[in-house]
Amino acid sequence: MEHTSTAERILRGIAIGAVVLFFIFPIFWILLMSFQTNETILRNPPSIAFVPTISNYVALLTGRLETAAGTLDISFMQNLKNSVILSVSSVAVALLLGVPAAYAFARHRFRGSEDIAFTLLSFRFAPPLLIVLPLALYFQDVGLADTYIGLIWVYQLICLPLILWIVRGYFEDIPADVEYAYRIAGHSWFATFRKIALPLAGPGIAAAGLLAFIFAWNNFVFALVLGSADKQPVTVGALAFVTASGIQFGQIAAAIVLSIAPTLALAIYAQRYLVEGLSLGAVKG
Amino acid sequence: MAATAEMDSLARRRSRIGTRALPYLLSLPALLVCIGVLIPFFTAVYYSLQRYRLSQPWAREMNWGETYWQLLTDPSFWNTLQVSLSYTVLTVGLQLVLGLGIALLLQKRTRLNNFVSILLLLPLMTAPALAALMWKLMTDPNFGILSYFVSLIGIEDFRWASSPDTALLTVVLVDTWVYTPFIMILLLAGLRSLPRQPFEAAALDGVPRSFVFLRITLPMLTPYILTAALFRLLESIQQFDIIYAMTQGGPGDTLMVFQVEAYLNFFQSTNVGRSAALLLILWAITFAISNLFIKNWLRLRERTHEEV
Numbered sequence: 001m002e003h004t005s006t007a008e009r010i011l012r013g014i015a016i017g018a019v020v021l022f023f024i025f026p027i028f029w030i031l032l033m034s035f036q037t038n039e040t041i042l043r044n045p046p047s048i049a050f051v052p053t054i055s056n057y058v059a060l061l062t063g064r065l066e067t068a069a070g071t072l073d074i075s076f077m078q079n080l081k082n083s084v085i086l087s088v089s090s091v092a093v094a095l096l097l098g099v100p101a102a103y104a105f106a107r108h109r110f111r112g113s114e115d116i117a118f119t120l121l122s123f124r125f126a127p128p129l130l131i132v133l134p135l136a137l138y139f140q141d142v143g144l145a146d147t148y149i150g151l152i153w154v155y156q157l158i159c160l161p162l163i164l165w166i167v168r169g170y171f172e173d174i175p176a177d178v179e180y181a182y183r184i185a186g187h188s189w190f191a192t193f194r195k196i197a198l199p200l201a202g203p204g205i206a207a208a209g210l211l212a213f214i215f216a217w218n219n220f221v222f223a224l225v226l227g228s229a230d231k232q233p234v235t236v237g238a239l240a241f242v243t244a245s246g247i248q249f250g251q252i253a254a255a256i257v258l259s260i261a262p263t264l265a266l267a268i269y270a271q272r273y274l275v276e277g278l279s280l281g282a283v284k285g
Numbered sequence: 286m287a288a289t290a291e292m293d294s295l296a297r298r299r300s301r302i303g304t305r306a307l308p309y310l311l312s313l314p315a316l317l318v319c320i321g322v323l324i325p326f327f328t329a330v331y332y333s334l335q336r337y338r339l340s341q342p343w344a345r346e347m348n349w350g351e352t353y354w355q356l357l358t359d360p361s362f363w364n365t366l367q368v369s370l371s372y373t374v375l376t377v378g379l380q381l382v383l384g385l386g387i388a389l390l391l392q393k394r395t396r397l398n399n400f401v402s403i404l405l406l407l408p409l410m411t412a413p414a415l416a417a418l419m420w421k422l423m424t425d426p427n428f429g430i431l432s433y434f435v436s437l438i439g440i441e442d443f444r445w446a447s448s449p450d451t452a453l454l455t456v457v458l459v460d461t462w463v464y465t466p467f468i469m470i471l472l473l474a475g476l477r478s479l480p481r482q483p484f485e486a487a488a489l490d491g492v493p494r495s496f497v498f499l500r501i502t503l504p505m506l507t508p509y510i511l512t513a514a515l516f517r518l519l520e521s522i523q524q525f526d527i528i529y530a531m532t533q534g535g536p537g538d539t540l541m542v543f544q545v546e547a548y549l550n551f552f553q554s555t556n557v558g559r560s561a562a563l564l565l566i567l568w569a570i571t572f573a574i575s576n577l578f579i580k581n582w583l584r585l586r587e588r589t590h591e592e593v
Binding site for chain 1: 307308309312313315316319323325326403404406407408412414415418420423425427428433462466467471474519523525526529530543544547548557560561564567571572576
C-alpha cells in the first residue's frame with residue numbers, strides 16, 4: 001500500500017547507517033585499540049591496519065605490566081572479581097527478598113503498603129549521594145565501611161525497588177481467580193505462590209533480575225564512596241587504572257573491553273526481556 | 286470430639302492470624318530498605334542545618350538555615366545550578382529529537398530494523414563511567430580518533446573536554462551516546478502499540494505525511510514522550526558518573542554540576558554541611574519532577590493495562 005520511492009529508500013538507508021555508525025563506532029574502536037601496542041595506537045594518521053596482539057590482555061590477566069620504567073602491578077582482575085561478587089550477590093539477595101514482597105504488594109492491600117511503595121518509588125529518583133554520603137559516616141562507625149556486606153546492602157537501594165516495582169506489575173496481571181481456585185483445591189498459600197504465581201510471573205522476574213544485575217554492574221558512585229581499592233568494582237577500578245598506568249592506552253582499552261563485555265553479552269542474549277524491563281512494564285504489549 | 290473441634294478452631298484462628306501477618310512479614314525487606322533510605326535522608330537534613338566540617342569537629346554546631354543562606358549568596362552555587370540546568374536541557378532535548386527520529390526510522394518490523402534496534406542497546410548497557418573513559422580515549426589530543434576526524438575537516442587543536450569552551454559539549458555527547466537508545470526503545474514500543482485505523486484512514490484519504498505526523502502520531506505518542514522525557518530529566522539533572530569520570534567537574538568549574546560539587550565538598554573540603562545542603566536542594570528539584578513523573582507513569586500504566 002505504501003509507496004516508497006527509490007530516493008526515499010536510499011535516504012532511509014543512509015540515515016540508518018549513520019545511526020549505527022554513531023552508536024557502534026566507539027565500541028568497535030576501543031575493541032581495536034585493545035589489540036594494539038602503544039606504538040600502533042600512537043601512529044599519525046591513525047589506521048586500522050595493524051598486527052593484532054593479545055599482550056594487553058595478558059598483562060591484565062597476569063597482573064604484571066612491563067614498562068620502560070619497570071614492572072607495575074595491576075589489580076584489575078581483583079576489580080573484575082569484585083564486580084562479579086557484588087552484582088551477583090546483590091541481585092540474589094534482592095530477588096530472594098523482593099519477589100515475595102512484590103507478591104504481598106500485588107495481592108494484599110494492607111495498611112501502609114501504598115506508603116512503602118510510594119517512598120521506595122520516589123527515592124528511586126533521589127540523588128544517590130544524598131543517601132550514600134551520610135551512610136558513609138554511619139558505616140565507619142559500625143564497621144561496615146569497605147566490606148562486601150556493607151556494599152551489597154547499599155546495592156539493595158537500587159536492586160530491590162527495581163525488582164519490587166517490575167515484578168509487582170507482573171503479579172498484578174495474574175488473575176486472582178486462578179490462584180483462588182488452586183487454594184480452594186486445598187493447597188497451601190506457599191504452594192500457590194510457588195506453583196502458580198511464580199511460574200506465571202517468570203518472564204517479569206527474569207527481566208527484573210537482568211536489569212538489576214546490569215544496574216548493579218554499571219554502578220559507579222556507591223563503591224567510589226564506600227569501598228577502598230580492594231573492594232571496588234570495574235567501574236571505579238578502571239578510572240583508578242587510568243590514573244595509575246597513565247599512558248598504557250592499550251591496556252586501558254583492554255580493561256574497558258573486559259568491563260563492558262558481560263553486560264553487552266547479556267544485552268544481546270536477553271534483549272527481549274531487557275526491552276520489557278526497561279519500559280518498566282509501562283508499555284507492555 | 287469436643288477436643289478435636291477446639292483444636293480445629295484454634296488451628297483455624299492461628300492460620301487466620303498467620304495470613305493476616307503474612308503480607309507484613311513478606312514486605313519487611315521493602316520496609317527495611319525504606320528505613321535504610323529515610324535514616325540517611327533525615328541525617329542529611331540534620332547535617333545541612335549545621336556548620337559541620339570533618340576537619341574541624343570542634344567547631345560543629347547548629348546554625349539552622351545559615352548554610353542555605355550562604356549557598357544562595359554564593360556565585361558558585363548559581364554556577365552549579367546553571368551548569369546542571371544547561372546539561373539537563375541539552376541532553377534531554379537532543380536525546381528526545383534523536384530518539385524520536387530513530388524510533389520513526391525503525392518503526393516497521395523488518396529484520397534489519399530489529400537487528401539495528403538490538404545493536405542500539407549496547408551503548409545503553411555500557412556503564413556511563415566507562416563510556417566516559419571510552420570517549421576520553423577517542424578524544425585524546427595525541428591519538429584520539431575523533432580529534433583526528435576533527436582535524437581532517439580543518440579544525441586544528443580541538444581540545445574537547447579539556448577546554449572550557451567545549452567541555453559541556455563533550456559530556457553532552459557522551460550522555461547522548463549512552464541514553465538516546467533508552468528514549469528510542471520507549472518510543473519505539475509506543476509507536477508500535479498505536480492503533481492502526483487512524484493511519485489507514487489517513488492513507489486512504491491521501492492526507493500528507495507531515496500532517497499525519499503532527500496531528501495523529503505526535504498527539505497519540507505524547508504520553509510516551511512525556512514519560513521518557515521526565516525519566517531522563519530526573520537522571521540528567523543528577524548526572525555524576527560521566528562528568529566525574531571525564532573531568533571531575535573541570536576544567537575550572539565548567540562542569541560543576543550538583544552531585545559533583547557535593548562530592549568534592551564532602552571529600553576535598555570536608556564540608557559536610559554544605560554538601561548536604563546542596564544535595565537537599567537537588568533533591569527538592571527532583572522530588573517535584575518525580576511527582577509529575579510518577580503520576581504520569583501510573584496513568585500510562587493503567588491505560589495499557591486496561592487495553593490488555
